[in-house]
Amino acid sequence: MFLTRYFSEIAEAVGSLLKGMRMTGYYFTHHKEIITQQYPDNRATLVLPERFRGEVVMTHTDNNEHRCTGCTACELACPNGTIKVVTKFEVNAEGKKKKAVDKFVYHLELCTMCNLCIEACPTDAIRMAQTFEHSVYDRSQLTRILNKPDSKLQEGVE
């Protein structure tokens, strides 16, 4: 029947609209859980989501050791040339020449935080940090060298 369908449609529409209004009405009357972050004020207590990507950093242990072997997998994975790994050859205890990282150059000004370099890294040397206040007055300050001076490759990382 046309008329029954007509009225049942109206009833359904009114029902769903009222359902929506009940939801927003609940939010309006229960003004407790606020999603607004009053950022500069709550800077000390700011909690960012676990997967928030601020910048790429290299993990260093207390003994100033990192896990980067200089394999340049991250450089190849990067879609816009953010990473440039400068390698050198080190002579180890056995007198063998071995490739190692000299400078891990990271251009934060080009980075889109796509996370591809972190996924490409075979030794988990780099990770995404949660720092996000990156404003500087000069672009050149955004080009960083991620391996700390005099840092060494951690034992057992190939």
Next chain:
Amino acid sequence: MQHMWNFAQLTDLIHGWLYETFPPAWALAFEMIIVGIAVIGLFAGLGLVLVLMERKVSAFMQIRLGPNRVGPKGLMQSLADTLKLLVKEGMTPDGVDRFLFNLAPFIAMIAAMLLMAPIAFAKDFQIWDLNIGVLYVTAISSLNVIAILMAGWSSNNKYSLLGAMRSGAQIVSYELSAGLSILTVVVLTGSLQISDIVTAQSNGWWIFKGHIPVLIAFVIYMIAVTAETNRAPFDMAEAESELTGGFHTEYSGMKFALFFLAEYINVFIVCAIGATLFLGGWMPLHIGEWTAFNGIMDWIPSSVWFFGKTFFLIFLMMWFRWTFPRLRIDQLLNLEWRYLLPIGMVNILLVTVIAILKWHF
């Protein structure tokens, strides 16, 4: 009935003093000036309050905080915004029809201002109690579409024109439903005069006295006026997601602010009319012959009743806006022509039967 604050005494006092001191023509001119200043003041005040209210209500409904920096709890935010808009350049782009472009915001404001005349703000406190008040309101409220079409056409911009044309189709369609639902109350009262309609509700508001048909008329009225004032979910004229701003795309500074203000004033007016017709205007909540109860209700001043009801309806419209998704233009016209108008027509027949057989309380 006793009232603690009776505006009628104040107006009578001023009226008497003016006519004693000045010749009648001058006294009338002074009264007009006083009314004009009062209306402009009310406009400015309402604009500030309603914009802030809208922002706060939307924030609360979306679990946000809303404006909270300017002044205590952000109460000065709309004042700061107004100041910003006042000092901005009132730009007129090249290629627009300069006369119409600059005229349109004022037409929008004047249409809104004219609608203030028959509204009863409190007991015996009304600018102009003309005997065709309801007809006047429905007639003048259609003027708004002229301002929108004027703005859209003179802007020489495809978005503006599209927005204006949509708005035209929308207002012309929804005016029918709004008119029919207003007519239900007119049929029940038997008068077009606002003061008569309010007095007829002294033993109960029409929404309670008129059974379900008046309730349906009230719902249709609220939907239709939401569409007529171009507010979401019916904001086809602005449509910021597809038309960048609709009819006011090319406007900036105070000219934009006038459109913005006119929108909020129109919201206030349609809610005031809705409150007057269905919820009794300034009439306190009276239930039949319960004299004791009615006496207690009379202690609340009539202006508080009027503004309370009006702001309740405004809140309802804001609730609609921040809950419902937008309609497409064809869905919009479908809703009007397939649902609201037929239901409204059947409804007014029912109400006429009720009025003739005196089934209402």
